[in-house]
Amino acid sequence: MEMDAIRLTNMVKKYGPTVAVEDLSLTVRAGTMFGFLGPNGSGKSTTIGCMTGLLDPTSGEIELLGQRFTAENAAIKRRIGVMPETLGLFEPLYAHEFLAFVARMFGLDEITTRKRVTELLAALELTDAGKTLSEYSTGMRKRVAFAAAVIHSPEVLFLDEPFESIDPAGVSLMKQWLRRFTEQGRTVFITSHVLETVERVCQEVAIITKPGKLVWQGDITAFANEGAVSCGGQQFRALEPLFLHLTGERYADLNWL
Amino acid sequence: MNTVLIAELVKLRYQLLWAKTRSRNGRIAIFLAGYILLVMLIALLTSGGFGAAMIAVRSGKAEMVARVALFALFVQALIATTILGFGMNAIFSETELRRYPLKSSERRIARHAIGIADPFWFLFLALELGLAVGFYVNGVGSFWLGLIATLALFVCNYLAARVLALMVDRVMQRKSGSFILIAVIFTVSMGPSLLLPVLKKNPAIVSASLAALRYTPPFGAAAAMVRTDAGALLGLGSVFCWVLGLAAALVALERRPPRQRVQAETTTMNWDGPMDRVAALFGPEDAPLVAHWLRFYARNNRFRILYMLSLPLMAFLTFNTSRRLGPNGLFAVALGTFACVCFLGTSRIAVNLFGYVGGAFRRYFLLPTDPAAALRTGSYASLMLGGSMLPIALLAWSIFAPYAFDPRMLFMLAGTGLTGLFVFHALGLWVTLYNPRRGNYSSSFGNDLSLGGNIVLLGGMVTCLALPQVLVLMMPAAVSPDNWWSVIPLALAGIGFYVVSLKHAGRMFVGRREKLLAVVEGKA
Numbered sequence: 001m002e003m004d005a006i007r008l009t010n011m012v013k014k015y016g017p018t019v020a021v022e023d024l025s026l027t028v029r030a031g032t033m034f035g036f037l038g039p040n041g042s043g044k045s046t047t048i049g050c051m052t053g054l055l056d057p058t059s060g061e062i063e064l065l066g067q068r069f070t071a072e073n074a075a076i077k078r079r080i081g082v083m084p085e086t087l088g089l090f091e092p093l094y095a096h097e098f099l100a101f102v103a104r105m106f107g108l109d110e111i112t113t114r115k116r117v118t119e120l121l122a123a124l125e126l127t128d129a130g131k132t133l134s135e136y137s138t139g140m141r142k143r144v145a146f147a148a149a150v151i152h153s154p155e156v157l158f159l160d161e162p163f164e165s166i167d168p169a170g171v172s173l174m175k176q177w178l179r180r181f182t183e184q185g186r187t188v189f190i191t192s193h194v195l196e197t198v199e200r201v202c203q204e205v206a207i208i209t210k211p212g213k214l215v216w217q218g219d220i221t222a223f224a225n226e227g228a229v230s231c232g233g234q235q236f237r238a239l240e241p242l243f244l245h246l247t248g249e250r251y252a253d254l255n256w257l
Numbered sequence: 258m259n260t261v262l263i264a265e266l267v268k269l270r271y272q273l274l275w276a277k278t279r280s281r282n283g284r285i286a287i288f289l290a291g292y293i294l295l296v297m298l299i300a301l302l303t304s305g306g307f308g309a310a311m312i313a314v315r316s317g318k319a320e321m322v323a324r325v326a327l328f329a330l331f332v333q334a335l336i337a338t339t340i341l342g343f344g345m346n347a348i349f350s351e352t353e354l355r356r357y358p359l360k361s362s363e364r365r366i367a368r369h370a371i372g373i374a375d376p377f378w379f380l381f382l383a384l385e386l387g388l389a390v391g392f393y394v395n396g397v398g399s400f401w402l403g404l405i406a407t408l409a410l411f412v413c414n415y416l417a418a419r420v421l422a423l424m425v426d427r428v429m430q431r432k433s434g435s436f437i438l439i440a441v442i443f444t445v446s447m448g449p450s451l452l453l454p455v456l457k458k459n460p461a462i463v464s465a466s467l468a469a470l471r472y473t474p475p476f477g478a479a480a481a482m483v484r485t486d487a488g489a490l491l492g493l494g495s496v497f498c499w500v501l502g503l504a505a506a507l508v509a510l511e512r513r514p515p516r517q518r519v520q521a522e523t524t525t526m527n528w529d530g531p532m533d534r535v536a537a538l539f540g541p542e543d544a545p546l547v548a549h550w551l552r553f554y555a556r557n558n559r560f561r562i563l564y565m566l567s568l569p570l571m572a573f574l575t576f577n578t579s580r581r582l583g584p585n586g587l588f589a590v591a592l593g594t595f596a597c598v599c600f601l602g603t604s605r606i607a608v609n610l611f612g613y614v615g616g617a618f619r620r621y622f623l624l625p626t627d628p629a630a631a632l633r634t635g636s637y638a639s640l641m642l643g644g645s646m647l648p649i650a651l652l653a654w655s656i657f658a659p660y661a662f663d664p665r666m667l668f669m670l671a672g673t674g675l676t677g678l679f680v681f682h683a684l685g686l687w688v689t690l691y692n693p694r695r696g697n698y699s700s701s702f703g704n705d706l707s708l709g710g711n712i713v714l715l716g717g718m719v720t721c722l723a724l725p726q727v728l729v730l731m732m733p734a735a736v737s738p739d740n741w742w743s744v745i746p747l748a749l750a751g752i753g754f755y756v757v758s759l760k761h762a763g764r765m766f767v768g769r770r771e772k773l774l775a776v777v778e779g780k781a
Contacts, residue, residue, distance in 0.1 A: 015771075054622045055771060071767060077625035086616025086778065088623065090549060091698065092556040096526040104545040105624045114528060129526055132556070134699070 003066055005030040005156050005187035006051065011060030013046050013212065020046040021212030024060070028204070030155075031185045033178060035192065035202035035220075039247050043212025044191040045085045048160050051189075052082045065155060078106060081154030083162055087145040091134035095126050095144050098133060099151055106152035120147040123173070138165040146174060156187045163194050175201050199223045199239040207246050215246045259359055263367045266349065266357070270371045310391025319397050323479035324470075326388055331414055331475045334381050338418040339425060365511065373415045382411045389482050398483045402493065406481035409496040413474040416503035423510045429558060438562065439569055474499045535641070542626060543634050550638035554606060557613075557698060564602030564642070568650060571598045572657075578722060582729050588666055589729040589736040591654065593721035595670045596677025598650050599643045600685075600717070607639040607685040608710040611777050613698040618777045622770060629763035632686065636759065640682055647674045665741035672744025676751035677721060683751075683758035684713045690762055690769055693776045 006028035013021040021043040028034045038044050049055035051062055053071040062069045064076050082088075090098055096117050103113040121127060124143040133141060142165050149157060157178075163171050178188050178201060192198050198205065199220065206217040220229055220239060228235040229242060236242040313322030349371060354364045389403035428434045456463050470476050472495050480492025532555065536548035554560050571594040579586035600607065610632065611618050621631035651667055651674075660666065692709030706714060728735045735743065766773075775781035 052623055053628075054619055054774070071622065071628065071770075074625040074627070077623065082623045084616070084619045084623065086619055088617050088620035090553065090614065090617045090620070092553055093549070094526075096528075097552065100528065101545050101549050102624075105626060107625070110528075118526075 003030050004028065004063070005032070005065060006034075006189060007061075007063040008047075008051070009061040009063075011047070011050060011062065012058045013043070013050055013055065014058045019211045021050070021057075024208070024212055024214055026206055026214060026217065028187060028189060030187050031182055032204055033182045033188045033190070033202045035190050035198040035205035036208070037191070037193075037195070037198065037205055037243060038208040038212075039210065042208050042210045042247075044208065045160055047208075047212060048082075048084075048158050048189070048191065052080065052084075052158055053077060054084070078152070079154055080156045080158065081149040081152065082158045083142075083145045083149040083160060085160040087141055088148075089133045089141055089145060092132055094129060094132055095121060095136070095147075096129060098144060099147055102148045103151050108152060116151050120151060124170070139167055139170065142166050143170060150177070150181075154186070156189065157181065159188065159190045161192055162190060163192055163197050171197065195239045195243055205239070207243060209247050216242075258366070259363050262357060262359060263363065263370055266354075266367050267370050267374050270349075270374065307387045307391040307394075310388050310397075311395055314392065314395040314397050319392060319483045320479055323388065323392070323482050324476050327385065327410065327475035327479050328470075328473070330381055330384060331410070331417075334378075334414050335418055335421060337377070339421050365508070369415075369419070369507075372419070373412070378411070378415055381414060382407070385410060385478075392482050398481075399485050399489070402485070402489050403482040406478040406493055406496060409493065409500055410474055410478040413496055413500045413503060416500065416507055417474075420503055420506050420510065423507070427510070429562065436565075439565060442566065443569055443573070471495075539634070539637065543630060543637070546626075546630055546634035547638055550635045551642070553614075553635075554603065554638060554642055557606065559605060559700070560602065563605065564646075567598050567601035567646060568653065571595075571601070571650070572653065574722065578726065582726060585733065585736065586726075586729055587658065588660065588738070589725040589733075590722070591658070591670060591725075592673045592736055593723075593725040595647070595650055595674040596681075596721045597718055598646050599674050599678035600681035602646060603639040603643045604681070604685075604714050605706065605710075607636070607643070607682060608688040608706060608713055609693055609696060610635040610639075610685070610689040611773055612689075612693050612696045612705075612707075614777060615695075615698075616778055618774055627763075628770065629766045632689070632766045633759060633763055635689075636682055636686055639685070640678065643678050643682070644675075647671060647678070650674065663738055665738040668741050669738060669744045672748045675748045676744070677717075679748075679751035679755035681713070681717055683755040684717070686758050686762040688713055690765055690773070693773055695777055695779050 004027050006026065008024055008026040011021055011024045012019070024043075024047065036044055036047070046055060050057045051064070051069070053069070053073070056071060065079055067073070067076055069076050090101070093101070099117045099120060100113050103116060108116065124147055126140060126143055126147070128136075128140075133144060136144065142162070146159070146162060149159065162174065166174070175197075182188055182203075190198065190202065203221050204217070204219050207215050209215050216231060218229065218231070222229050223237070223239060226237075228237050230236070231242060231245070234245070236245065309322060309326050310319075313319045313326075316322070349368065351364060351368065354367060357364075359367060385407045386404075389398075389407045390400075392398045393400045393403055425438065428437050431437070456466075471480075471492075474496050477492040477495035477499070481489045481496070483489075484492070532548045532551040533544070536544040536546075536551060538544075539547045575587065575591050575594045579590040582589060606613060622628050624631075651671060654670060655662065655667065658666075688707065688709040692707040694705065694707035694710065696705040704711070725736055734740055772781070
């Protein structure tokens, strides 16, 4: 039987009286490239935060790779990779120092660490060894954060807005890597606002609305084959109209604009 | 001149200050700061400015007292801004202001209008105004001349602080900047002590110096406050000349971008530096985190300055505060300053470990380790760096102290040094957890500590400096080398407090991570 890589059961996250995620249940099969979509402030990053140990869910259960996950479960953390929304870079460090730090924390030995850091820096064209991370451009910083997420070959990869600010060549390279990643049976969980990219790379998506409420989950491979996806009795030929239909289209007439 | 927009920006600065009251910590800080400010203001205005003016008039030395008071205030403001960073926080950077429809000159005026409208500067203004009003009420000087002189001196003081800060910043851009700065501070701080005997022997130098000082802003303002003749106008004129000169210097310095220190283009990657080797002592699990924290400290410009300054600064304080305390005074004061020397250098980051990491705070929780390891290792790194000052300070004491070598003295100094090191780091853990503040890692100026951080740091220093002085007067046996053993329980208590704090703070860290995250990412 195929194992679920991620399983959320009735997950709720509240900040005081404010509900950020409401009773979210979700299942992601292993080996899937999964898109997690929603409008701004709908709870995507909060959900990833709960799934990666940054935040504690108020209630509900999280299972990763078949095991119950909590913030202190180091064994599971060793098997996942995360590229957080804020990138999580230690800015005074050089790129190689930062990646070596992450690799050592994930238990890679010295030789493997050096080999992988060197290869990742070269592949992602981060060869400016004289600059600290604070001196890098936004796109380069994003590449470093991506490298840090994959350096230990995780089984599940969480990427929060991975494609924004990266040039087309970088996005193309990342997409190639991610495809190979899932072909090996590993799972990628992506949040993104770039629906065209999600449409091309993801096999399945979940769409949430405020406050973290799941409104649709399904297979979208049909879009890549010029097909359509049906939802609520309607046929959609692209992800964008489906997304706008589910999250509610907005139109405001600002005649001065 | 777009005065409306500039006024709106000044207003926004206070709206942002007021917005801080929305959080509980902010409310406490604002309440305490406001309360302290109010109390100090009243105390200063009455006993300081007004009172000084009254005494000065009665003693018939109005101008002399005004000169001394204004000069002291002027210098105090410069020290407080340049060394402690008060009143130097940049609320809006030049880049931030560029988004508004302001010309370059208007942006500069807006930045400095916001800078001078800092509550810190108003404290000095209040005192100077108290002095001017005091003179007028007691029948000396003109109200309007006094008022104009006070305002001009206030602006002059602000401009001087900004120019000095920029100059220090430029010096620090140079490779030998830290050494130059230490040499300057040493010269300035030791100068009066060295010059005093020379001046006593040559009164002519004193009168010549006083004549030259007439043209300084405080002396000029003093003349304008207490006189109504041509001397007042001359004094006022000299203050205005200073304002113009300093404004020109400030503009010139701001226009000339700092020369960036040329960094060696590292073509080879260094995998196993000294930090990694030191950190390896902590075992494979903690070593990468300790190495990360050591780099975090070592690459911080302000840490480097403070770390290098801590020993000379404490040496200066030891010698200066012990003069009137008898033969054992120097040793007694050193017992306190040895405690300070171990925490001063690392203090800014040690009381706010996560305040300067920004979004990278999330990384600590993504790592496959006990999340509390981030707190623990940050404290270890700070302990190591702070503790490294102790043997250097002991060596300096052995060489320079005017006492015959006495191992009991060294033992006691090491004991209080260790006590200060551990007690301060224990308190730093609690402030890190319960009163963090988002700061700018690369900022050169400004006091960006939280209220708790300031209380621990400044309160700690005042205690370390005052307590031995009290003991030497009231309980001399407590600071005598004969009772060398007394530091053993003290140091053990300090270590115990640290160990217990580390254990409990580590447990609480995970529970408080969401609150910390909100603060360090600027969402609280």
